[in-house]
Amino acid sequence: MTSATLLPLPGQFSPLSRILAADDFDRGMNGWMDLRPNFVDEGFAAHSRELDFESWGSVMLSSATFPFAGTHGSASGTYSLRLATRSEAAGATERPASGSMSLAIKRLSRPLRATRLKVEALVAYTTEQDRPGLGVDAMRAFGLFVDLQDGDHRYMPGVRYVNAVDGVRVRRWQYYTETTASASEWNYGEPGWHQPGVDPQWFGERHADGSTAATAWFEGPQQQLIYNETDDKINWMPLALEVDLVARTYTSLSAGDREYSFPQKARPTLAPTYDNIGGLVNPVFFVETDGDRRVSLYLDSVVVSYATADDDRAGASR
């Protein structure tokens, strides 16, 4: 079976030569689920309590059905994977509020001789149409990262589209970068399970402009992704992030019809390894609300692909 026949919408994706997963949500959840903590303490309590890790909005198969438009469906078929928040957010400089995010994770492992990894998806987002008007500024951010561990480091390359912060429009992409935060600074003043750089979607100081202790802005103009003109119209847009597993750096990001260049020294924080997760490859998508409204990120198909050293050599000799 060729790569193309595994993909639900071949023209929407540009995978590397080997497909690790091609998930069409018309065929179920495909192993995507809520990102939840480790329930390993007394009474099955979560291992980490710096914030409420148990109330993120549950992910679901969605028909994208709205009050006046009816069922939107997905780019191909009826169902997409929906990440929906609850209707509560903290201020920009505070730690994330209970239920202010929704996160979807799929748990894979590093294939033999992999040198590059690419995660692609068709995405759309909207605000719950629970009041008149246009909810284009209700979402704080959405993004994608990959939780990785090799023999030497755990690291999380990722990107985040900051839409609005405390109601102020931002419309710019940032990437996860190295942090100099101490463990205490990273974990909101508590000792913390999380090494600096691990789980930057939640940890590290938050700033009023939407940046954090472990994010850096891409240079260039703002990018207004398609929100459309009402809360019940969504447009499917391609999103692709490629990372170099050997150098532990970024290769490329594209969103919609725009490509972004990473600065030469851009890289996520290289944290020490954790026990029992060597070879981890966990792609994660997330969405964050900016206020008292529920916001949703929809994924129609996710493709995870990789290349090996052999592929890279073959490409170089062509």
Place this chain on the structure above:
Amino acid sequence: MKQFYTAVTDLRRRVTADFATFPYETGWADEATYFVTIEESSQHAVGVQLAVQLSADGIRWHDEGTTMSVASGSAEFARLTHFGGFLRLAGTVESADGQQDAWVVVTVRLALKG
């Protein structure tokens, strides 16, 4: 084979007075089972009364007709069919003395098949 998915829509959520569980899309499923567990409760909380609700859009809700009564420290379930695209539970915390600050910690699991 059929699809199956269990969503833990509300995990150890502390609730008081009137509340609603996390709305969940169920359009693909033929059958649903809600499992509700009360994990902790305040001294005067005797349990929760729950009504299954369905919706055409996930925003405007109707009582489906099924109700559940869950006592503090116990767990119950309700089996459902023909529920359309969205489900949630609307609940009320009941206290022995009518105090409004009675609370319970509730876990809600929704098992879907279709």
